[in-house]
Structures are given as structure tokens and as C-alpha cells.
Amino acid sequence: MGLAAKLSFSRDRLMECFFWTVGMVFEPQFSELRKSLTKVTCFITIIDDVYDVYGTLDELHLFTAAVQR
Numbered sequence: 001m002g003l004a005a006k007l008s009f010s011r012d013r014l015m016e017c018f019f020w021t022v023g024m025v026f027e028p029q030f031s032e033l034r035k036s037l038t039k040v041t042c043f044i045t046i047i048d049d050v051y052d053v054y055g056t057l058d059e060l061h062l063f064t065a066a067v068q069r
Contacts, residue, residue: 017041
């Protein structure tokens with residue numbers, strides 16, 4: 001996706017995210033699922049970094065409420 005290059009403050013934890021998915025789905029026939037889950041967990045990590053670095057308190061309250069809904 002190239003987000004790590006554009007968002008220099010975010011963590012680039014591709015291998016960590018992949019190992020999480022290997023722990024959840026280790027059977028060889030689920031390789032495509034592992035790829036997809038790795039992308040999702042990396043995207044969640046980037047959202048968390050944006051939340052921590054750039055969010056104002058009011059924006060964070062709105063975002064948290066939207067996620068909880």
C-alpha cells in the first residue's frame with residue numbers, strides 16, 4: 001500500500017503482523033487468508049498510530065464513538 005513511506009511516524013511492522021496471522025491460521029491451504037489478515041492488522045496499526053499522533057481530543061471522542069457503534 002505504500003503507507004509506511006508516506007506516514008513516516010507510523011510503525012512498519014509487517015513481519016510482526018504476519019507472525020500474528022501465522023499463529024492464528026497456520027495451515028498451508030490458508031495462505032491467502034494469512035495475506036489478507038496481515039494487511040488488515042497492518043492497517044489497524046497505522047490507524048492506531050494516526051490516532052495517537054494526530055488526533056485532537058474532540059476528534060478522538062468522535063472516532064471512538066463511531067468505532068463503538
